[in-house]
Amino acid sequence: YVVLLLALASRAAAKVSQPVLQKEPKQQSRPNLIWFLCDDQDQLLGASFPMTSGATPMPKTKRLLQDEGSHATNWYIHTPICSPSRSELITGRYFHNIKKVGGDPGTNMHVNYSLVHNHSFARKLHDSGYSTGLFGKYLNTMPKEAPPGWDAWLANDGGDYIAPSFQVKDIDGLPNGDVHFSRDPANYSTAVIGNTSLAWIRKVAKQGKPFFAYIAPKAAHEPFNPAPWHRDHWDDSWPAHEPRGENWNCSASSRVGHHGNIATEPLITDEASRIITGVFKNRWRTLMSVDDLIAEVIEAVDDLGLLKSTYFFYSSDHGFQLGQFNIPMDKRHIYEWDTKIHLLTRGPGIAPGSSFSSPGTQVDIAPTLLGLAGLGHDLNLDGRSIVPFLVHDAFQLPQSSRLHLESLGDLEHYSASWRQDVFFEYYYVADNMKCTKCVSKENDYPHRDSQCANLADNSDCWCALEDAPKDSTCYATEDSANNFAAVRHLIGGLDVLYAEFQRGDLTFRPVDFEHVDFVEYYNISSDPWQMHNLHGDASLVPAQTRLHERLQAWLRCFGTSCP
Numbered sequence: 350y351v352v353l354l355l356a357l358a359s360r361a362a363a364k365v366s367q368p369v370l371q372k373e374p375k376q377q378s379r380p381n382l383i384w385f386l387c388d389d390q391d392q393l394l395g396a397s398f399p400m401t402s403g404a405t406p407m408p409k410t411k412r413l414l415q416d417e418g419s420h421a422t423n424w425y426i427h428t429p430i431c432s433p434s435r436s437e438l439i440t441g442r443y444f445h446n447i448k449k450v451g452g453d454p455g456t457n458m459h460v461n462y463s464l465v466h467n468h469s470f471a472r473k474l475h476d477s478g479y480s481t482g483l484f485g486k487y488l489n490t491m492p493k494e495a496p497p498g499w500d501a502w503l504a505n506d507g508g509d510y511i512a513p514s515f516q517v518k519d520i521d522g523l524p525n526g527d528v529h530f531s532r533d534p535a536n537y538s539t540a541v542i543g544n545t546s547l548a549w550i551r552k553v554a555k556q557g558k559p560f561f562a563y564i565a566p567k568a569a570h571e572p573f574n575p576a577p578w579h580r581d582h583w584d585d586s587w588p589a590h591e592p593r594g595e596n597w598n599c600s601a602s603s604r605v606g607h608h609g610n611i612a613t614e615p616l617i618t619d620e621a622s623r624i625i626t627g628v629f630k631n632r633w634r635t636l637m638s639v640d641d642l643i644a645e646v647i648e649a650v651d652d653l654g655l656l657k658s659t660y661f662f663y664s665s666d667h668g669f670q671l672g673q674f675n676i677p678m679d680k681r682h683i684y685e686w687d688t689k690i691h692l693l694t695r696g697p698g699i700a701p702g703s704s705f706s707s708p709g710t711q712v713d714i715a716p717t718l719l720g721l722a723g724l725g726h727d728l729n730l731d732g733r734s735i736v737p738f739l740v741h742d743a744f745q746l747p748q749s750s751r752l753h754l755e756s757l758g759d760l761e762h763y764s765a766s767w768r769q770d771v772f773f774e775y776y777y778v779a780d781n782m783k784c785t786k787c788v789s790k791e792n793d794y795p796h797r798d799s800q801c802a803n804l805a806d807n808s809d810c811w812c813a814l815e816d817a818p819k820d821s822t823c824y825a826t827e828d829s830a831n832n833f834a835a836v837r838h839l840i841g842g843l844d845v846l847y848a849e850f851q852r853g854d855l856t857f858r859p860v861d862f863e864h865v866d867f868v869e870y871y872n873i874s875s876d877p878w879q880m881h882n883l884h885g886d887a888s889l890v891p892a893q894t895r896l897h898e899r900l901q902a903w904l905r906c907f908g909t910s911c912p
């Protein structure tokens with residue numbers, strides 16, 4: 350069997366070249382599109398691309414996508430938590446345009462799904478003649494059946510690594526409805542997702558029309574359980590533990606200038622340290638299966654003779670933390686390790702080994718994929734196409750992609766007028782306490798998923814507050830102070846993060862950032878670990894005023910009014 354993962358790949362150059370738009374393309378009229386999407390895969394802590402050291406758990410992906418394609422150097426998510434980020438991805442909309450007040454924050458995470466399920470870019474591709482299939486994680490709140498626009502559907506909310514379950518629609522060899530796989534190691538979640546997507550691609554490639562595959566494994570999400578055959582693997586070139594910058598297990602006094610629970614986290618105990626390092630290693634081990642998946646998909650497309658007419662994209666739904674500001678794991682915060690992600694791309698017209706620096710987020714993916722497919726720009730999309738940053742040789746492009754470039758007008762002007770910042774928006778979900786010294790019979794890897802760092806004997810385990818022993822140390826992931834709107838400015842010599850916070854809970858009442866009660870401002874160039882909040886520096890008031898005004902414009906934007 351083959352172990353697979355869905356990844357997003359994007360490729361572009363730092364400056365937009367002016368490709369010569371030929372009149373008679375030699376490629377098929379519309380490209381195939383394959384989107385790989387990991388869960389919780391960080392970039393800043395070394396788990397993705399570009400690599401932060403000489404080590405990677407994904408050497409095949411580096412060779413096949415980064416080296417043979419393009420990578421983004423300033424790519425971010427808009428919201429650092431799963432379901433909102435994925436909803437923004439498939440709709441091309443910013444959070445304030447799809448959010449809701451009320452409901453269960455633990456599952457809906459403040460997303461109005463009536464504005465998501467029926468409004469995906471996959472539906473637009475499907476309605477224009479594409480075969481479409483989704484394999485793996487969709488959203489944390491699942492619909493009762495496959496939404497409009499999906500021909501094939503093997504989907505869940507992330508589910509389990511071991512003995513996974515999926516909603517199924519029109520997958521050869523499986524009944525429609527809910528399907529539960531056994532504990533056989535061959536049914537490891539990434540393997541099921543990869544093998545199913547491979548079979549579907551081989552099938553639809555023979556049908557004479559373009560296809561779109563959305564492949565989204567659970568890796569490297571909690572509880573970070575690798576395939577059994579990777580459980581003990583650790584290459585000699587890999588680091589002995591997670592990155593430990595100056596904000597790893599930092600003192601309370603060094604966190605005074607930070608919002609909410611950041612300022613009050615306890616120190617990392619020996620038990621917590623062992624858990625963090627074990628989680629770090631198991632995350633890399635889960636990604637080994639994703640590496641296999643990506644390589645197998647690319648090989649299959651090559652065997653089908655479709656490599657020159659297929660675009661591959663590989664990304665994550667957000668970053669991650671492993672001890673930064675003493676939080677053992679998870680995401681949800683404004684800081685660089687939670688928001689910066691990878692984007693790799695490969696396909697016709699994309700130069701091997703290229704890159705681009707123009708700032709973007711996952712909200713820009715929908716207009717990009719629709720553009721490559723030759724569909725006109727939807728005025729309701731908040732994002733913008735990054736195709737001009739990806740391609741360098743227009744003669745190699747499918748006709749639809751060439752027409753999309755032509756529709757954007759002068760490409761030098763398009764590049765020069767591109768935004769210099771990205772926008773973040775997040776609303777508190779839950780404290781999400783992580784406690785140490787936990788023991789549970791439910792932790793039974795490899796027979797079921799285990800919340801333990803040492804999977805050889807299911808030890809060094811963590812649990813929620815309600816299950817914690819009395820001598821446990823517990824760490825909050827966030828508190829109700831963690832509602833933020835922020836701007837990350839990256840171009841023109843200004844490398845800063847400006848964030849406004851307003852305490853509240855969108856479950857009960859609106860949070861509109863009209864009553865900001867805390868501000869953080871960092872110079873990322875000189876302070877990459879965001880230790881020193883410069884908000885109180887009087888000399889920086891003019892710069893912060895301009896960023897506040899920019900932030901207000903972002904918060905009000907809709908469709909074409911978005912930068």
